[in-house]
Amino acid sequence: GRGHWVGHYLSACALLYASTGDPEIKGRGDTLVAGIAECQAKLGSSGYVSAFPESRFAELEDSTKTSLAYPPFYTVQKLMAGMLDMHQHADNAQALDVVTKLAGWVDGWTAARSEDRMQDILNREFGGIAESLYNLAAMTNNNRWAQVGDRFQKKIFIRPLLERQDQLRQLHANTHIPQVIAAARRYELTDDMRFRVIPKFFWETVV
Numbered sequence: 001g002r003g004h005w006v007g008h009y010l011s012a013c014a015l016l017y018a019s020t021g022d023p024e025i026k027g028r029g030d031t032l033v034a035g036i037a038e039c040q041a042k043l044g045s046s047g048y049v050s051a052f053p054e055s056r057f058a059e060l061e062d063s064t065k066t067s068l069a070y071p072p073f074y075t076v077q078k079l080m081a082g083m084l085d086m087h088q089h090a091d092n093a094q095a096l097d098v099v100t101k102l103a104g105w106v107d108g109w110t111a112a113r114s115e116d117r118m119q120d121i122l123n124r125e126f127g128g129i130a131e132s133l134y135n136l137a138a139m140t141n142n143n144r145w146a147q148v149g150d151r152f153q154k155k156i157f158i159r160p161l162l163e164r165q166d167q168l169r170q171l172h173a174n175t176h177i178p179q180v181i182a183a184a185r186r187y188e189l190t191d192d193m194r195f196r197v198i199p200k201f202f203w204e205t206v207v
Helices: 004-020 023-042 054-061 072-090 093-111 115-122 129-140 143-150 155-162 173-190 194-206
Strands: none
Touching (some): 004 072, 072 129, 143 173, 155 173
């Protein structure tokens, strides 16, 4: 998706800095975080920021479109993950502010849609955003973000796993494995045994 590389680059800077202590690579990450924060501020008070306009999300609700130009939540998640890594591994407080504001936008966008509508949307596009929201909840000790993450649990995918049914054939690995990781992260936050069964059965089935 357009712009997703930025999140990957932020994660790379953060992890390389954590591994080497190289101030130059931290500086690169810090500069990018500051630039994105500036863009976020200029875009308004909603907290939205990405490499494409907010209107791109309307594609998710347009049933006449058989495919997406690029996956918007996938791309936003990569940016969120990069910001979380910059905060956690490179001590960048501004990155946490940016990702928290962006999560606020995600909260508003998803809260405005019914659960059934969100499930329809998840049939079109999702990715690993639930995991990032759960990580943010743990990092900030704020359950609000975990509740937003729950809106990205794709029931048609996780219910068979919960019932120990193998319906994995022909599913796109790059978009469904993150759903399993998110379920595992949810279990770590809540000790809800359902979210332990899901990744455990997935692992056993795939292996």
